[in-house]
Amino acid sequence: MSSKLVIELDNVYMTSDRGDEVFRDLNLKLEAGRTAVITGPAGSGKSSLAELLVGERFADDGSVAIFGEIIKPGRKRLIKKIRKKIGGIGGIFSLIPSFTVAENITFPLVLTAESKSVRRDRLLKMLTEFSLLKQASEFPHRLTRVENSLVQFARASIANQPLIIIDEPSAGLDRKTYQRIFEYLVKLSLSGRSMVILSSETPPGEIPNTDSYRLEQGTLV
Amino acid sequence: MTRISHLLREIARNLYRNPGTAFSSFLSLTLLFLLFDLFWVAAGTSDVFYRDLLSDIRMEVFLNEEVTDSLVPDMEFRVAQVQGVQAIERVTKEQAREELSRLVGTDLLAGYDTTNPLPRSFILSFAPEYLNSSVMESIEEEVAGLEGVSEVYYGHRWLRKAESARAIILRTGMVLGALILLTALVSSANNIRWMTRARAAGFQQMRLLGAGKLFVAFPFLVEGFLMGGISAAVGWALIYFGRQKIAFSQFEIIVPTTNEIVIFCCATALLGVISGYFGVRKLLK
Numbered sequence: 472m473s474s475k476l477v478i479e480l481d482n483v484y485m486t487s488d489r490g491d492e493v494f495r496d497l498n499l500k501l502e503a504g505r506t507a508v509i510t511g512p513a514g515s516g517k518s519s520l521a522e523l524l525v526g527e528r529f530a531d532d533g534s535v536a537i538f539g540e541i542i543k544p545g546r547k548r549l550i551k552k553i554r555k556k557i558g559g560i561g562g563i564f565s566l567i568p569s570f571t572v573a574e575n576i577t578f579p580l581v582l583t584a585e586s587k588s589v590r591r592d593r594l595l596k597m598l599t600e601f602s603l604l605k606q607a608s609e610f611p612h613r614l615t616r617v618e619n620s621l622v623q624f625a626r627a628s629i630a631n632q633p634l635i636i637i638d639e640p641s642a643g644l645d646r647k648t649y650q651r652i653f654e655y656l657v658k659l660s661l662s663g664r665s666m667v668i669l670s671s672e673t674p675p676g677e678i679p680n681t682d683s684y685r686l687e688q689g690t691l692v
Numbered sequence: 693m694t695r696i697s698h699l700l701r702e703i704a705r706n707l708y709r710n711p712g713t714a715f716s717s718f719l720s721l722t723l724l725f726l727l728f729d730l731f732w733v734a735a736g737t738s739d740v741f742y743r744d745l746l747s748d749i750r751m752e753v754f755l756n757e758e759v760t761d762s763l764v765p766d767m768e769f770r771v772a773q774v775q776g777v778q779a780i781e782r783v784t785k786e787q788a789r790e791e792l793s794r795l796v797g798t799d800l801l802a803g804y805d806t807t808n809p810l811p812r813s814f815i816l817s818f819a820p821e822y823l824n825s826s827v828m829e830s831i832e833e834e835v836a837g838l839e840g841v842s843e844v845y846y847g848h849r850w851l852r853k854a855e856s857a858r859a860i861i862l863r864t865g866m867v868l869g870a871l872i873l874l875t876a877l878v879s880s881a882n883n884i885r886w887m888t889r890a891r892a893a894g895f896q897q898m899r900l901l902g903a904g905k906l907f908v909a910f911p912f913l914v915e916g917f918l919m920g921g922i923s924a925a926v927g928w929a930l931i932y933f934g935r936q937k938i939a940f941s942q943f944e945i946i947v948p949t950t951n952e953i954v955i956f957c958c959a960t961a962l963l964g965v966i967s968g969y970f971g972v973r974k975l976l977k
Contacts, residue, residue: 525900555902567894569705581698582902626901 475503476539477634477665478524483533485523493519495689497533503633506656506666506678511686517669518562520686521638524667525557526550537634555582558627560620562638562669566611572622573598573607579630597625600655617648624652628659635659638669650675695907702911703918710887714919717883721876721923722930725960728872729927732956735865736946742858746823751816751832751846759840764812767840771814774834776822781815788813811842825851876960877967880919884912884971895975908975913968920964924957 483497493516501507511517522528523535526542535542537553558579566575576597577590585593598604601621606614614622620642627635640656641649653675660666660679668674673683684691707714753771755764764782772780783791788810793799801808822831828851836844888895895908935945948956 527900551902551904553902554900557902559900564900565893565897567897569709569891569894578898579901581695582907584695587697 477501477503477505477537478507478667479534479536479539480523481534481536483523483530483535485519485528485530485532487519492689494523494530497690499684499691501665501667501682503665504660504663504680506660506668506681508668508670508674508678508681508683509686509691510670510673510683513671515686516689517671517686518638521559521562521564521636521667521669524636525554525559525563527563555579555630556633558630558632558635560623560627560635560637561640561642564623564627564636564638566614566619566622566626568611571608571610572603572614572618575611575622576603576625576629579626579632583630585630593629597629601625616642617644620644620652621648624655633665635664635666636669637666640668640670640674641672653678699907699910699914703914706887706911706915710890713883713887714915717880717919718923720879721919721964722926724872724876724879725924725927726930728869728876729924729931731865731869731872733931733945733947735861736948737943738858738861740946741943742854743820745854746851747820749818749823749828749846749851751818751828751835751844753814753816753835753841754811754843754845755813756840756842757811759812763840767838768814770838771816771835774831776818776827776831777816778819779817781817783813783815785810785812823851825855873963876920877963877970880916880964880967881970884916884968885974888912888972888975892975909969909972912972913965916964916966916968916971917961918964920967921957921961924960928953928957 478499478501480497480499483494484492485494485497487493497520499507509517509520519528523530524537526537526546529535529542529544538556540546540549540553542550542553567578570578573594577594580590580593594607598607601624603618603621603625606618606622611619611622627637637656640652644652656666656668656674657676657678660681666678668678755767759767768780768782771777785808789799789801789808792801792810801810816835818828818831822828825848828846828848832844832846832848835841898908899905931947935947
């Protein structure tokens with residue numbers, strides 16, 4: 472397994488728009504193929520961390536490197552490139568309301584300009600894998616919360632994105648579906664994907680190649 | 693190709709998801725451009741009408757009684773040399789008497805056959821580019837300074853008034869035209885802003901997934917382009933249709949050439965792109 476760093480947060484200090492401290496001396500190293508499970512109570516900064524990782528917000532001090540590239544304001548092209556390699560689920564990530572389920576799932580492939588046949592094949596695979604065949608032409612407002620989460624998982628996986636950020640994976644899911652999603656996460660981890668799981672509760676089982684952290688008072692312990 | 697087909701779908705989606713906004717935008721733009729087109733036609737028509745009126749302007753140069761008939765051809769030659777003079781018509785005393793009789797309906801000089809007091813004159817006409825008050829005044833001055841000329845007359849007050857009226861019409865037309873185009877820009881940008889606002893959450897997601905600003909904005913820019921171009925074309929189509937239906941014989945209505953209309957439609961399409969940009973600008977910050 473490659474030891475290349477997918478995420479490297481080095482002494483990150485970040486404040487909120489109101490000036491409150493969000494992160495202090497935040498350090499995280501995630502190697503390719505590994506999963507970081509970060510737990511913390513509501514308001515501990517999990518979603519802010521997700522925003523930090525996709526370049527939606529920036530550190531006031533310290534450095535944030537994703538796939539070896541430093542993310543900072545002004546590097547818009549780089550951020551755009553990095554975002555294409557990240558699959559996001561929950562939290563700041565949601566479905567595009569004006570797109571159908573099929574269009575939502577295949578959108579990452581549109582951005583990477585995959586051919587129609589590739590999009591069709593992968594879409595079919597995802598729809599089958601997540602039991603969404605019947606919902607393919609529905610719009611998000613007509614989906615249940617469970618279906619909505621499943622579509623996000625499908626979208627986050629369709630382009631074989633090397634990094635997947637999951638903010639509250641259990642949100643909106645019943646126990647049975649969450650168990651199914653958890654099994655899928657295990658499968659993703661075994662397939663060599665890197666994942667950051669941000670959750671207020673510990674996962675129901677063991678995910679291989681996982682480093683567990685707790686986000687407390689703006690730092691990881 | 694994948695991206696292009698996606699963008700085309702997005703343009704169609706913009707229209708069928710917001711048919712009311714799209715239709716009201718199209719109607720208001722068509723109406724505004726129609727108004728602009730009417731001003732353009734009115735300006736063109738009045739300009740031709742004005743030039744027709746000007747082309748009738750003549751300058752009459754009266755000769756002194758001391759000038760003998762043998763000197764008249766020489767004077768005629770000297771007047772013809774004045775810059776701007778296109779043609780000269782010589783009027784003899786007899787012709788002047790006939791004209792006077794024609795004007796008043798009776799020969800006022802009957803019984804004065806040997807002492808016709810009417811002066812001889814030249815009637816000058818000018819090339820179109822000289823038909824303005826400042827040039828005409830300098831011509832008048834030059835002609836009046838020639839030896840043997842007693843008086844020069846032309847409708848200089850009328851010419852000044854006509855020029856002044858034309859300038860007012862032109863200025864008003866330009867201000868109104870600019871206002872109409874500005875209104876079209878603001879109205880179109882505002883409609884597109886409403887459309888983008890309704891879909892802001894979706895755009896945010898697209899950006900989070902790695903879509904660039906141009907990728908998100910492009911459908912709206914194309915929509916602005918189409919709205920601007922098509923509504924301008926429809927405006928002209930309505931004018932052509934109206935022109936065919938309404939018989940008007942008082943004076944010729946001047947419609948811009950096909951090239952001018954095509955350029956105008958391209959310009960309005962560009963205006964649509966600009967308004968599209970203003971519509972999505974805030975969203976893309």
